[in-house]
Amino acid sequence: MQTDKHYVKSILERIDSYKPISIELREELLDHYCTYFESLEQSMTASEALIKTFAAIETDGLTLIKPKSMTTLNRLLTSLAVALCTLFITYMINSEGELIHDPLAGVTMTAQNTIQTDPPSGSPLKDVKLEVSSGFGMKIHPIHKIQRQHKGIDLRAPMGTEVHATGNATVMESDYDKIKGNYIVLQHDEQYLTKYYHLQKRVVQKGEKVQLGQNIGTVGSTGVSTGPHLHYEVIKEGVEMNPSNYLFASNQKINK
Amino acid sequence: MNVPDFLKGTLSTIILSLLKENGKMYGYEICQLTKNLSKDVISITEGSIYPALHKLEKQGLIISSKKVYKGRTRKYYAINEAHRSVVQSQIDALRAFLDGIHLVINPST
Numbered sequence: 001m002q003t004d005k006h007y008v009k010s011i012l013e014r015i016d017s018y019k020p021i022s023i024e025l026r027e028e029l030l031d032h033y034c035t036y037f038e039s040l041e042q043s044m045t046a047s048e049a050l051i052k053t054f055a056a057i058e059t060d061g062l063t064l065i066k067p068k069s070m071t072t073l074n075r076l077l078t079s080l081a082v083a084l085c086t087l088f089i090t091y092m093i094n095s096e097g098e099l100i101h102d103p104l105a106g107v108t109m110t111a112q113n114t115i116q117t118d119p120p121s122g123s124p125l126k127d128v129k130l131e132v133s134s135g136f137g138m139k140i141h142p143i144h145k146i147q148r149q150h151k152g153i154d155l156r157a158p159m160g161t162e163v164h165a166t167g168n169a170t171v172m173e174s175d176y177d178k179i180k181g182n183y184i185v186l187q188h189d190e191q192y193l194t195k196y197y198h199l200q201k202r203v204v205q206k207g208e209k210v211q212l213g214q215n216i217g218t219v220g221s222t223g224v225s226t227g228p229h230l231h232y233e234v235i236k237e238g239v240e241m242n243p244s245n246y247l248f249a250s251n252q253k254i255n256k
Numbered sequence: 257m258n259v260p261d262f263l264k265g266t267l268s269t270i271i272l273s274l275l276k277e278n279g280k281m282y283g284y285e286i287c288q289l290t291k292n293l294s295k296d297v298i299s300i301t302e303g304s305i306y307p308a309l310h311k312l313e314k315q316g317l318i319i320s321s322k323k324v325y326k327g328r329t330r331k332y333y334a335i336n337e338a339h340r341s342v343v344q345s346q347i348d349a350l351r352a353f354l355d356g357i358h359l360v361i362n363p364s365t
Binding site: 005008024025027028029030031032033034035036060 | 282283284287301302303306310325326327328329330331
């Protein structure tokens with residue numbers, strides 16, 4: 001019985017290598033060519049019969065099956081496939097019109113504008129010993145004097161200290177408001193966001209792509225702030241995480 | 257000399273006639289029988305027989321049934337008894353047409 005099935009599989013594979021056909025027709029053609037093969041086997045070896053069967057598939061009819069004999073389901077599947085291909089191609093071409101994503105490569109890539117799958121890492125302050133003036137979690141608000149959940153950490157630093165992106169990211173927001181002062185929100189990948197508040201100056205705009213370690217602004221005291229510090233947040237899938245857990249460098253390379 | 261062209265208009269009626277005479281048959285069987293009966297003159301390809309069978313089924317003139325044969329599915333076709341009269345008139349019409357052709361291309365007597 002094992003040997004019996006072998007030719008059926010080979011014939012089916014050969015049929016499948018031609019134009020897409022409906023499942024029903026595929027079954028029917030399989031039966032047709034298997035029966036043909038079986039009739040040949042009576043006067044020649046199995047491999048000879050298989051070669052002849054393949055030749056029959058080639059010359060006889062499969063290439064002649066016109067699209068209008070396709071079932072509505074098949075037509076639907078074909079249009080769906082075309083639509084998906086168009087979407088896929090559109091996705092692969094970025095807004096500047098360049099092809100940025102090689103479909104054959106793995107997810108983690110070395111090119112600049114790619115989706116990062118590493119979480120934020122390293123210190124957002126350049127060359128400064130990290131001084132956490134206010135940690136993550138439930139705190140008494142220094143100005144409003146009420147209990148509030150502190151969604152990030154405050155890092156004390158001199159005015160003007162360079163603030164760095166803690167990962168390859170896109171600038172989601174770069175703006176000013178009365179509470180956050182000058183602030184920047186970076187989108188790292190589908191999971192992670194980092195936020196930088198109370199900046200003195202912002203040097204990036206919304207939509208810009210930044211690299212790990214790239215300067216995005218300087219430490220200030222804008223917004224509601226008692227002194228120069230960086231308020232830094234790490235958001236994972238919409239949930240505030242303790243940034244202290246992300247302050248140490250991972251295996252990411254810092255691009256110079 | 258071009259059998260497929262001649263077959264274009266007549267194939268479905270040929271199928272109907274064979275099914276009427278021989279009862280339930282599957283695709284390959286129809287091709288084989290045609291080949292044998294016509295002494296190899298008429299050979300039907302897979303590319304033509306299955307579309308023709310499906311079209312006839314869609315028209316309701318034949319009905320299909322499936323059986324498992326050697327681990328694969330085999331589809332059989334038979335005349336739809338409800339439309340036997342329509343089938344018969346189609347076969348009669350072809351016969352009359354062929355008689356007419358015969359008279360046209362064999363002028364003598």
